[in-house]
Amino acid sequence: MGYKFSNIDKERVIFSLDIGTRTVIGLVGVCDEKGIFKIIASEIREHEERSMYDGQIHDINGVAKIVKEVKQSLESKIGKELDKVAIAAAGRALKTCRVRVDRDIDIGTEIDKTIIESLEMEAMQKAQELIETNKVIGESKYYCVGYTVVNYYLDDNFIENLEGHRGSKIGVDLLATFLPHVVVDSLYTVMNRVNLEVINITLEPIAAINVAIKKNLRLLNLALVDIGAGTSDIAITKDGTIVAYAMTSIAGDEITEQIAKTYLLDYDAAEKLKINLNKETKHKFTDIVGIEHELTSEEILDSIIETIENLAKEIAKRILEYNDKSPSAVFLIGGGSNIPRLPELIANFLGLPKERVVIRDTSSIENVEGIPEELNGPHAITPIGIAITAIQSKYKDFLEIIVNGKKVKLLNSKRVKVSDVLVLIGYNPRNLIPKRGDNFKCFINGKEKIIKGEIGEPAKIFVNRKPANLEYKLDNGDEIILKAATKGKKAVPRLYDLVNVNKCVFLNGEKMNLIKKVIVNGKSIDDNVIINENDEIVYDEIKTLFELLVEHNINTEENEIFINGNKVSGDCELKNNDEISVEIKKEKDAEKNSGHNTITLKINGEVKVISYEKDSFIFVDIFDYIDFDLSKPMGMLKLEVNGKKAELMQELKNGDIINIYWAK
CATH class of the missing domain: 3.30.420.40 (ATPase, nucleotide binding domain)
Incomplete structure (x- = not known):
């Protein structure tokens, strides 16, 4: 006499099949309101011939025959026709591929999750390509059913986590697992032959783990x-x-x-x-x-x-x-x-x-009742796991997802993410990462100036018209809209972006521009013009206090110099908006200076204003105005004017830089 089904039981009945290399195990059970799965019938049949090899169906008719016998036996035991079934694809049919992928990146960009996920997608696609390339002629395509990251690399060095770092090169070592379509297709063909609708498909290892661990x-x-x-x-x-x-x-x-x-x-x-x-x-x-x-x-x-x-x-x-x-x-x-x-x-x-x-045998399984003696052993873990997995899963074996208007089918062997869909359709993961625009090059005072292009917009992902990301979990019928990342614009600088013509100091309260004449490609320019690729810009700039004092003929011996309220005694670089004040240190002796000439020189780093009566001032005259002992040689005497070897009779000019020293 068969099991008496209530109306509720009819909706909760689960028929699972474990199609193995040697045997086919079928069981029927009912899940109650408390989530307890009660087994009401089971059947084990051995294949009469070698219809299966290593978990894969080779003789569809032979496997269909034994499945039909199991189905009919169970139907006679429960007194109810079975029309839906939960099955599993053999783990032994899986193929694993380990790959390493490296990618050059902008060193100025912080590595975020999108960049990491894009790198992993690229590795998964490379693994898929390798699997497809090495498959036997006539073999069907493969589903990617999972992957794990073995290692990440930053500038070729191992790193635990890439997120938040910066570098010029990132890499990933990844292990991806694939299931051939033929395994799934042949299972479906057998089920169709015996008039069974597949309500759930999983992988045998997943089914086993669901109850064994x-x-x-x-x-x-x-x-x-x-x-x-x-x-x-x-x-x-x-x-x-x-x-x-x-x-x-x-x-x-x-x-x-x-x-x-x-x-x-x-x-x-x-x-x-x-x-x-x-x-x-x-x-x-x-x-x-x-x-x-x-x-x-x-x-x-x-x-x-x-x-x-x-x-x-x-x-x-x-x-x-x-x-x-x-x-x-x-x-x-x-x-x-x-x-x-x-x-x-x-x-x-x-x-x-x-x-x-x-x-692990069936005694360790929780929330399952009525396990018959013939299923008391480790051999029955998988068929019970297939049933439990079907109960726990709200989703069908395949998901149908729409990507930019096109339908895509995926095996629902795990919770499917947006990234899984993109791998399946062969989407280029580099399109997820914004690209920097081309660099701009010009020359300023003879030196190459590079301006990096702008960063483009990152990819935009929408699921059912709401913003999402690569990790978003998908449900059957979800619609993905994907807008690729863009390339940034090339820089189009203007003259004032490159030369700060407003750089100035205030000398005794009066504004003094530090940038003097600006020339672009040989022409004097006063406007903020657009600069083109490879343009040559030349300009003069007063950079130091000494240059400013020479420019305005200010004598440091007769004046005290203050910058931003601090007294200075030597030369220093000027900064934008520095406030410089000059205070008279002593009254000038008009008679003493009458008929005299002056020259401002920077001697061994010290600014000196020298008064002299001759018509010209030559290098050898310096020794009358500085404390430098020539009577005790300490090496080879070096004389320099503006960085070049000086002659003793060389006439000096206002603003010259003098260096006198012993070289050992």
């Missing part, structure tokens, strides 16, 4: 290993999500085959003996030539230990390869996980305490 444990770095008949599938979690998938082609069949070779048994007898190794301590069996054997489990395990060690070593090797270190713990599921000694050996190869590698 509690949510509060998923923040840890864990490895889940599903040891089946043909392959051992590995999923690695960190920060609450699966960050990597891996697979080894060594699994339970290797153990069965070694038992068959060691004791001359056919495959079915060897498989039965393997299964009983952890159930019984002694075993009696007859080999193919009629010899009877009576051995303990330990004796049999000792004889095949190398094969078990090899399986453990390969699993540990893959975990370390994709996790870069030993995880915090390892959970084993699948029929092959029951092989004695295997958990301890895996722990040994990973350098973990043996209690950190554990077998």
Whole structure:
């Protein structure tokens, strides 16, 4: 007699199928108002022929036949026709690709999330290209179902987090995982053949984790290993999500085959003996030539230990390869996980305490009732997980998203973000980052002047007409409007942007411009004209106090000089809006100065105003006005005028800069 469904139950019934390499497991259950999933019927059937290889359907008709048998058996048990099903794609069909992408950036721009996400998108697309390039001819395209960042780089140096930094080059080392379309397509074809509508599709590792590892444990770095008949599938979690998938082609069949070779048994007898190794301590069996054997489990395990060690070593090797270190713990599921000694050996190869590698069976599953005896084991984790995942998911297996008016379909193997859609459609991630306009170049007083272009506008993302970003989580039917980032304008400077013609000081309250005549391309310019590329600008500027005093014939010996209220005794650079005052230090002696000439010189850094009676003032005359002992040579005497070698009879001019010193 079948299960009696209430009207509410009919809406909450879940039919899940786990289509494995050797068996197909189906179960039907009902989720009550408290969220408890009650299993009301289950069925396990083995494939009659090799219709599946490593989790992928090869014989659609053969798989459809066994699925139909499971479906009909369950319908007879519950007294209700099943028309909807939850399924999972095999983790062993996943392909993983690790890539490194580097990008030059503007050193003046602070690295933000958009730049980082754009870099990650570029790496994901590169991984997709590599997967597509290396695929077998005739193979279908691949979905990207997840990725994890292994390392970031700033100017070729490892860095934990790029955000907030500045540099000229950024990079990312990324591990992306892909699922071939053919896996999903073949599953759908089988379901169509038996008149079942797929209400949810997930990945087997995700389904298993949903029930094998509690949510509060998923923040840890864990490895889940599903040891089946043909392959051992590995999923690695960190920060609450699966960050990597891996697979080894060594699994339970290797153990069965070694038992068959060691004791001359056919495959079915060897498989039965393997299964009983952890159930019984002694075993009696007859080999193919009629010899009877009576051995303990330990004796049999000792004889095949190398094969078990090899399986453990390969699993540990893959975990370390994709996790870069030993995880915090390892959970084993699948029929092959029951092989004695295997958990301890895996722990040994990973350098973990043996209690950190554990077998997860259905007894650890929460909020599930009515688990039948045939599902009491690690082999039933995945089919129950498929059902639980279907209950927890509000979304269908595929999302239909509209991007700039075009429809895109995505596999809903995880919460899909805007960035996932952009990767799928091949959107160039560099279009998300604003570009700086071209540089402008001109020459000022013979030196090259570069003005950087303006920064363009960043990309704008809208979901359902509201501002969003690359991390925005999408729902079925969402519409994305994407406006690419722009390139900034090239600078178009005017003369006064390059030359501060208003730079001035105030001398005794009177404004004095420091910028003198301005010439552009050989022509004197008074207006704020537009400067063109490669224009040559030349101008004179009074830069120092000495130059200003010479310009206005101010004698420092007879006057005291103050800048911004502070008395100065030597030369110094002038700043815009400096206030300079000149106060008479002593009265001029009109008679003394009558008929005299004066010259202002800067001698060894000191400004001097010298009075003389001759018609001209020559270099050698300086020694009459300075304290410099020529009678005690201290090296080679160096005489310079305006930075060049001086002649003793050289006539000096007002404003000349003199240096006299001993060179050793």
